[in-house]
Amino acid sequence: MQVTVFPSLFLLIFLWSTELGAKSQEFQLGDCLVPKTILQNLWGAFQDIRNIVQTLDHNTDTQLLQQDFFQNASWAEICHLNYSLLSFYLSNIFNKYDTKAVKLGISKPLSTLRNNFxxxxxxxxxxxxxxxxSLSKSSQRKFQLFRQEFKKLNPDERLTKALGEVDILLTWIEKAFQP
Known part of the structure; x- marks a missing residue:
């Protein structure tokens, strides 16, 4: 009798531990589950381009992603702002930086960033x-402020500035997914 209980107990413990491991492999934001590998891939790709892009950013007086961007923002506003910023980067940054990325030798990490975004x-x-x-007036205003700062810079400068600040965006995304 003990012989059959031990393998069953072992199987139960194994299944329980693998289920816990699977859950720890995802971030949760409401009903949204995001694999940690996406964020890990984003950080890895950004680390591959960080020094190059940030060295090219000579405009240290301007910051597009302000530290107080999420201050007093509700969870739903943070979700909206993160989604809007992801969409903005996909449509306005990555595709327009391709030619420069080839010259700088950072095409592969830039492509990884784009794909994971x-x-x-x-x-x-x-x-x-x-x-x-939540599409509140506050979140709309904050996103508009970001876009206004972006448009103030010349085209080459704005792309470099936005790419150099991906670490700020990734930090915000991670904070939004923290329990």
Whole structure:
């Protein structure tokens, strides 16, 4: 009798531990589950371009992603702002930096950033479709302030500045997914 209990107990413990391991491999934001690998890939790719891009950023007086961006923002506003910023980067930054990325030798990490931003945006699209994002006047105003600062810079400068600040955006995204 003890012989059959031991393998069953072992199997139960194994299944329980693998389930816990699987859950720890995802970040949760409301109903949205995002694999940690996406954020790990984003950080890895950014580390590969960080020094190059930040060295090219000579405009140290301007910061596009202000530290107080999420101050007094609700969880739903933070979701909306993160989604909006991901969309903005996908449509306005990555595609326009391709030629320069080739010259700088950072095409592969830039492509990894782009692909993982797209994966993350697709995961968050589910939450957006469920109406989980709050499109408040405050979040709209904050996003507009970001866009205004972006447009003030010359085209080459703004792309470099935005890419150099990806670490700020990734930190915000991670904070939004923390329990």
């Amino acid at each position: 797209l994966d993350l945006q697709k995961k968050l699209q589910h939450c957006k479709e469920k109406g989980m994002f």
